[in-house]
Amino acid sequence: MSTCNDIRNLIDIQDENITFLPGCVTYGEYKGKPCKYISGELTYEPTHCTKCGIKNENYIIFKNGKQESRITLPMIGIARSFLKLKKQRFFCKACQCSLTAKTSIIEKNCHISNQSKAMIVIKSTEARSVKSLSNDCSVSWHTVQREINKVAQSTKSHHQALPENLSFDEFKYAKGLMAFEYINAETGDILDILGARTSRIIKNHFISNYSLNDRRHVKTITIDMNAGYVNVIKEIFPRASIIIDRFHLVQLINRAMTKTRIKVMNRLKRVNNEDMKKYRRLKKYWRLLQKNELKLKTTEYTYYPLFGQRLEKSIVEEMLAYDPELKANYQLYQRLLKAINMRQFETLKVILEERSSPLISSYMRTSLKTLRKHLPYIKNSFIYPYNNGRIEGINNKIKVLSKVAYGYRNFYNYKKRIMIHFKFKPIETNLIKKSRYKVA
Structure with missing residues (x-):
């Protein structure tokens, strides 16, 4: 009866000593769940005894029955897949020892295929939980973590x-x-x-x-x-x-401006209908006050609720007219933003050395103090591109x-997962190729 090479290609087995016969795929159950069994045989003529090293001459090593083992494979379809492999047993007359045929698809004393282990490493580069990986690879989460630990040694x-x-x-x-x-x-x-x-x-x-x-x-x-x-x-x-x-510089003054706007906005939260309208406008269109004034639309009219058909620049000007403190802080915020974006260190230095107006909020004063403290290092951010x-x-x-x-409860397990996630993603293909030719 001819062997079926399609099965070998399907489950990615390169060992030519394993043969599959037609009708080798059957369905059954494993631990109460449906699974797929693929039956195969492993046999060859050994060249020497792996125990005593004697050469196989004059039939000193002969075949002595078969031993079946269940090997976990990557999932094929929607059911867990196992390889029922009948391994040839040998007996050596010289040392009176029994031998078992070896294959490159699994390691010694292991029932999980190298393909499954490679799949664990490949999937661990994705942002997924260990439990999810174990379900996909048909192994326990302990096995997943063990393989992650093993591979993480190379990223140490x-x-x-x-x-x-x-x-x-x-x-x-x-x-x-x-x-x-x-x-x-x-x-x-x-x-x-x-x-x-x-x-x-x-x-x-x-x-x-x-x-x-x-x-x-x-x-x-x-x-x-x-x-x-x-x-x-x-x-x-x-x-x-x-x-x-530089991002943290912009973030610092941006937050100070936001807190100032909220402070002014809450002062307008009164029973008076006109003040409540101003409050709602400041709350709804806060992004326009944070936006760089050079990027505000000055020619394109758009309909804005609470304002009507207006330009972005005119909306900002009207909201700034609600309170002198808001206007003073906005003008200072825009000056700082322009100096940082244009990398104008001397301009930034002049702004920080100016005497602050009484209208400048305590939030913005704190930000200015922080910028003055880090001024020498801010200068480097304008010089270097990093x-x-x-x-x-x-x-x-x-x-x-x-x-x-x-x-993650264990920091070191978390660190290993991070290293694999960032360092192994570009070489997924190499991992698959390596698993095919891995010798037990």
């Missing part, structure tokens, strides 16, 4: 050398706990993740893993306005220029990973 940081441009940031991984990460600012590669962001832990990490010469090699480090990072960088990176991310855009994007993906997994 070796701390060989530091790039010239770094980027620091943190993310929340549990209630009240923050993790610290640093990446290559040019390529976006994650270099390492620490379980805390305290100055002591960060300092000990860099001093113990990198020599002083390596740390002197670093030219720039991009951070947000976390004062703790500034002190640590000065101590362990003597030649690095600190860059304050920012925290890459690391902020990485953090967003990390947060999605945490949400779909419903959080």
Whole structure:
């Protein structure tokens, strides 16, 4: 009876010693759930005894029955799939030992195929929970975590050398706990993740893993306005220029403007119908007050509820006329925004050194004080092209990973999953090819 090569291609088996006969696919149950069984046979003529090493001459090794094993395969269709493989047994006359035929589709003393393990690694690069991965791959969640741990060893940081441009940031991984990460600012590669962001832990990490010469090699480090990072960088990176991310500068004054608008808006929340109308307008069209005034539409009329057919610029001018404090803070906000966007450091410096008007809110005064404190590092952000855009994007993906997994109790398991998610995604095809030719 001829063998069926289509089955071998379907389940991606490259071992030619395994044969399948027509009608080898049957349906049954496993642990009360429907499944699919594929029956096959593994046999060949051994060249030597794997126990004593003697060559197979003059029939010193002969066939001695078969042993059936159940091997877990990747799911085919909607049912779990298993390979019922009858392995040839051999007996060696020289050492009086029994041998079992070996195959490259599984490792020794294992019933999970290499294809299933490769599928676990491929799917673990997606933002999915471990339980979801175990269901898709027809294995337990312990097996999924074990394979993640095994593959994560190849992503382990070796701390060989530091790039010239770094980027620091943190993310929340549990209630009240923050993790610290640093990446290559040019390529976006994650270099390492620490379980805390305290100055002591960060300092000990860099001093113990990198020599002083390596740390002197670093030219720039991009951070947000976390004062703790500034002190640590000065101590362990003597030649690095600190860059304050421009996004956080805009965010700082943007929030100050928002709080000022809310303060003015709440003052107008009265019984008076005219004041209530102003309140509703400020609440509904807050985005126009946050928008760069150079981008406001000045020629295109549009219908706006509560205003009618108007220009964006005229709407902003009318809302600013409601309160002198709102107008003063808006004008200062726009001056700061223009200086930051145009990278005009001297202009920004002049604005910060000016004596503040009594109409400037306490929120905006606090923001100005913070900007003056970080002024030397803000200057670097205007000189160098680096920012925290890459690391902020990485953090967003990390947060999605945490949400779909419903959080991680173990930080090191979380770190391994992050490393696999970011470092193994481009080589999924290589993982599939490697699993085909993996020798047990």
